[in-house]
Amino acid sequence: MSAGNIVQIENLRFGYNRQEIFKGLSLGIPRGKVVAILGASGCGKTTLLKLIGGQLRPAGGTIRVDGQTVHELDTGALYALRRKMGMMFQTSGLFSDLTVYENIAFPIREHYRLPEELVRRLVLMKLQAVGLRGARDLMPGDLSGGMSRRVALARAIATDPMLTMYDEPFGGLDPISLNAIAELIRKLNDALGTTSIVVTYDVSESLKLVDYVYVISDGVVVGQGTPEEVASSDDPYLVQFMKARPDGPVRFHFPGRALEEDLDLAPRA
Numbered sequence: 001m002s003a004g005n006i007v008q009i010e011n012l013r014f015g016y017n018r019q020e021i022f023k024g025l026s027l028g029i030p031r032g033k034v035v036a037i038l039g040a041s042g043c044g045k046t047t048l049l050k051l052i053g054g055q056l057r058p059a060g061g062t063i064r065v066d067g068q069t070v071h072e073l074d075t076g077a078l079y080a081l082r083r084k085m086g087m088m089f090q091t092s093g094l095f096s097d098l099t100v101y102e103n104i105a106f107p108i109r110e111h112y113r114l115p116e117e118l119v120r121r122l123v124l125m126k127l128q129a130v131g132l133r134g135a136r137d138l139m140p141g142d143l144s145g146g147m148s149r150r151v152a153l154a155r156a157i158a159t160d161p162m163l164t165m166y167d168e169p170f171g172g173l174d175p176i177s178l179n180a181i182a183e184l185i186r187k188l189n190d191a192l193g194t195t196s197i198v199v200t201y202d203v204s205e206s207l208k209l210v211d212y213v214y215v216i217s218d219g220v221v222v223g224q225g226t227p228e229e230v231a232s233s234d235d236p237y238l239v240q241f242m243k244a245r246p247d248g249p250v251r252f253h254f255p256g257r258a259l260e261e262d263l264d265l266a267p268r269a
Contacts, residue, residue: 004030004031005028005029005030005031006029006030006031006065006066006162006163006195007027007028007029007052007063007064007065007163007195007197008028008029008062008063008064009025009026009027009028009052009061009062009063009064010026010061010062011024011025011026011060011061011062012024012025012026012051012058012060012061012062012063013025013058013059013060013061014044014047014051014056014058014059014060015059020219021044021047021219022044022047022048022058022061022219022220023218023219023220024061024219024220025048025061025216025219025220025221026061026221027214027221027224029163029195029197030195030211030212031195032189032193032194032195033195033196033210033211033212034185034186034189034195034196034198034209034210034211034212035195035196035197035198035210035211035212035213035214036198036199036200036206036207036209036210036212036213036214037197037198037199037200037214037216038200038201038203038206038213038214038215038216038241039201039215039216039217039241040201040217040241041201043216043217043218044216044219045167045168045199045200045201045216046090046167046168046199048199048216049087049165049167049197049199051063051070052065052070052165052197053070053082053085053087053165054070054071054073054078054081054082057071058071065081065085065163066081066084066162066163068081083111083159083161084161084162084163085161085162085163085164085165086107086155086156086157086158086159086161086163086164086165086194087156087164087165087167088149088152088153088155088156088164088165088166088167088169089152089167090167090168090171092140092148092149092151092152093152094140094148094151094152094155095140096139096140096141097139098139098140099136099137099138099139100127100132100135100136100137100138100139100140100143100151101123101127101136101137103140103151103155104123104126104127104151104154104155104158105119105120105123105158106155107155107158107159108122108123108158108159111159112159122158123136123158124136126154126155126157126158127151127154129154129157129184129188130150130151130153130154130184131150131180132147132150132151132154135147135151144177145172145173145174145177146173146174146176146177146180146181149169149173149177149181150180150181150184153166153169153181153184153185153188157188157192157194160192160194161194162194162195163194163195163196163197164188164189164194164195164196164197165196165197165199166185166196166197166198166199166200167199168199168200168201169181169182169185169198169200170182170200170202170205171200171202178202178205179205182205182208182209185198185209186209198210203241203242203244206227207227207230207231208227210227211226212224212225212226213225213226213227213230215230215237215238215241215242217237217241222235222237222238223235223237223238230242
């Protein structure tokens with residue numbers, strides 16, 4: 001494992017039943033950086049985060065986080081490693097029957113035995129960081145989409161993790177909320193000295209936010225580099241994906257039989 005990488009993935013293979021998702025994927029996440037993992041919908045971005053967090057086990061290859069091989073850890077060691085990770089879920093994942101305050105306090109109480117007054121101060125500081133200290137007594141159902149994302153972000157960084165993972169943090173947000181979330185991810189990463197992985201298909205916003213980019217397709221990394229390097233690449237896949245062009249190597253249809261066959265319209269011998 002490179003001394004500069006907090007996450008190192010080598011020759012990763014994984015699939016669901018007969019559908020192969022990763023076919024030898026390799027990448028490294030440098031410490032202290034914000035790294036985007038881009039790719040079309042269904043390419044395995046969320047699955048990759050689950051593999052890094054130990055929710056799934058690879059069929060082959062290795063995944064190391066902070067020097068530990070995730071899929072070789074026992075339950076206790078995996079739980080200890082997860083204490084150092086924060087996760088912002090794709091759908092926010094807030095507990096609907098808990099207030100905003102209690103949602104943020106949950107991971108702090110779960111992982112550490114702290115006086116309640118200290119928990120209170122930590123929660124209020126995290127909510128202040130995302131501009132929602134005044135919303136601490138609201139329920140998740142009372143929040144707008146953008147507010148829910150900000151609460152989810154505050155919960156993800158509640159314990160000052162060494163690694164924070166963001167699963168589609170910009171999905172469904174209006175331009176103002178989207179820009180606010182992007183700026184928060186960048187500022188919080190730098191202020192806390194953490195490492196951030198941003199999984200998204202939002203090309204334009206991620207390129208403004210991150211230090212390094214990986215683009216994955218068909219189970220492997222098809223492009224990587226700084227935002228400038230990836231944006232200026234002449235690779236056919238990267239050109240199509242980064243510029244949202246309709247024509248190119250990116251397939252729209254999931255593999256299957258010809259439409260004529262499914263409709264029983266194919267000519268018979």
